[in-house]
Amino acid sequence: MIMKNAALCPIPIYKDNMSKPFDEQAAMQHYLVCGTENCQKNGQFYCNSCHLPLCEQCRDEHKKSPNTKNHEIVIYRHHKHQLPMEICQDHPTRNKELFCRECSIPLCSKCSIMNEHKGHVFDDLEEIYADKFAAWQGEFSKIQKYFLPTTKGLKSDIEEDFTEIKNIMESIRISMKTEAESLKNLVDEVTSESIENTHIMEQSLLKMLKSQESTCDDYIKYLWKMSDEFQKYLSITNQTLLFTKTLKIQPIPETTKPVLPVFSASRFSKNDVTKLLGKANVPNKTPEKRKIQPMEAESAHTKPTEKQLEQSKEKSDVKQTLSLSSSVTKVREYSVPDVDRTCHVSVDESGRLWVSDDRGNLVQIDLQGNLLQKIQTGGGHGYHTATQDGDLIYTDRHKKVIYRITQDRKIAELKKTGDWRPISIHSSRINGDILVGMWKEREAKVTRYNKAGKEVQNIQKDNQGQKLYSEPHYITEDINGDICASNIDFYDGAVVVVNKSGHHRFSYTGQGSEFWPCGICTDVLGHILVCDDNSSSVHLLDQDGGFMSVILSPQQGIKRPRGVSVDDENNLRVGQWITNTVTVYKYLQ
Template structure:
């Protein structure tokens, strides 16, 4: 029996065992038969004389089946062997032909499996090292672009300021020089006016003397005989003015450049950007990898954990102090935090008894989360702050988010990191903080530069480190890997999809509420639809908040009632 297609899987509640007439969960896989097996059929398979030597592994560790390729020389046979001497694939009949006699013949599927492992390793390197490292380098470039623009802007401002200062000095000197010419001109004209007056007086004197001599020269004038000889005063001496000289300024463009200063490129060799070697990844990523491996080991220890054939209600209770249950968080002590659309946030025990209540600015978002230490952290959009409530009920300011308004929040069960969905104006992003509150990552765009989110109002993390967000404005669930690379988006099963509360379980399932159909959808780790796990048939009329506790119970809150219902869906 072949593996079910995506369309077939979408119609099933889980992956069906490949044994004929068996409808149980096929959580194991026979690499020899290439088919999924349930636990019971696996035991029979290993006990059967015909199949007891077959390799059986967990389904997610399966070998991928060799692609079918027919032999050109023997069209009824598949190419399943590989000739190392000729480096070509063969069918079983080709392998015994004389041209391949004595050659080393290998199982093509083993080679394909080895190649697949190599490709998977290379793919892992791309996802875990090359893409994050290159994105870090790209971020460095973006920071350099911002810094260069900032520096050049300051240079332009300095040049304009220097030019303005020089222009002011030029205007001042020009004004003083022009005023000096007026003063000099006034002084010289005054001197010349004085000389002109001197000559005017002398001319008057000469006319007077002329008249007197004319009188003396008259024949009838006897005085000439008795008058002493008259002498004419000499012409007064005056000096010519010494005109000022204008010495033109001697300057060039270079002189102005020296005065203003200039921008130049330093004569030094640019530094190469530091590329983090693959063997020396950041301590945080190493820590995350280690935690993920531990998580995988725990998952392997729970290899008997699988989907039940039906969903069972465990208990149900009303939560005092809230009108509805938009979001649910379960802390390690088994106590429950529930919030409604009016900002009421309450803590109850598992019997529904009120332990504490507070008023927040939250609404229909997943704005609170329990940490691995048993504390609760929640967002305040208005104040742009994330608060922490310790087990002794002390509230402290934990993280300030600057200009960004925090919407949704999740505390990682893998490493304690804090994932926050936030927005500012028309921008949205997911930011990762470490457990001390230091920002270490932000996720905003895919590889094509397109915005990933519009309003990530619920957020969670899967066992493989994937970050899963419900984006109500995008009408989809957006999933990126731990490096921030987009993996897939889930858009529901109908024409409209309105995702609300989202969570994951111990074996990597994704559970998300649909506000259109008021159901809870169950997805596999890669976004494949498995089933509508909860609907009106299980008494769910308006699912909004979902959370899986440490005992693998699913807690569901609704917006039409303050009731939280607990279900068992894993066995």
């Protein structure tokens, strides 16, 4: 039984029967329970005066009761935290519940009428506590959601700079060695050519000298011949012959002295060699400050009342008034033609469904379940997604290509993924970016592309250098930009969530038994819905990874759910491994 006494029940009470067998109806829902005695409904509202969670029916009764009609009732997420009880030292039967402005101290109601506080102004201590609590909770939230992730991001950038500097310096050293080796090769080449040229020069000069030597030899032979001729004439006795014969000696042939080669040595200094080879230096410029993403402006802390909720409804602020239903209602069921199983479900802007099985069949059906088109693909799990423009993007893990199907049914190649196999994909509802789960030999990552297919981010490891993913077969994005991936591993499955900067936020590994996460999606309230193939159930998490409930289970006829998607009407569409049907549920109200 749940007590009405607010002092005895300041903490939210959750109905939780997870220890019971899975086939018990009680184990199917886990939610905040209404604080009214004997009421087991979902306590989605909160009375700040009684400090009790209330269901919708009890809220209405609370408003009608003369004793509580003036109480402040808000939706639960904006509830006021109850003031911790502190006994007054001077009046042990009283609790401190007032705050004296002049003395700046808390006190009890009896202290307030004492002479030392006469004429002083008092405030409700609970109001002050609630405001302070909200303020510090806001600061705590800033630390957790902005300052810590941003600083860790800066640290990650610094660590990347460490690696980059080491890589750059090693590259410079390699370049220096390459330049030196290149210069050495050039020196060897020039030296070899120069030496070869000396041989040519030498041969030319020697050839010239050889020619002159030959000329001299020929002239010497001529002189010996002339000498014999003169001697012959000198020995004859016939004087008449002496006077009639004239002998003349030819002049000595001219020869030239060779011009000897000389070597002109160059004078090189160390600076000359440095100029030839180049050197490393740090540019003389002011270091660029690391960019710190500004903290998004947060709205002022408000505490909407029941009256404000009614006004909000009148303004059709659906998101403001949406909350979890106490039960899940089946709305309708589609029988999808030309597929054997429904492994993944995508919903486009008009509410039409794209459904795929594991054999490569991808079909589109209208709101009545009629077949609109069918294409043959490489198959897989969460490999298609509808875009904000009404197109469909899908991956082919075998061809390693991302394709786009336009509304006029034209198929075009959007991006090749190189060595990586694209196995899951999601088109962001925030900015249109494309998130792709990738896999190759014992490696996995999530890559972000812009609308045009330009790669802008790769997420592979956490801040400790540990791998985040094994096989991210399904992927989606939360309303705050977190990237949520179902890491299918039948030995160690987990939902891995990183923020938009790629820093690991949390991993969800189920509720005790083996967890085989498959299809995953999010809703307008920031909830994360994920299929567990092992227990044939759909788990509901908050955006910080906290388990909230099992909203679908075998008790509702679910068996091996694989694909989930929430449409613009906040309907949950579920596809199952064993059938070609898509079932639609209402779980928000």
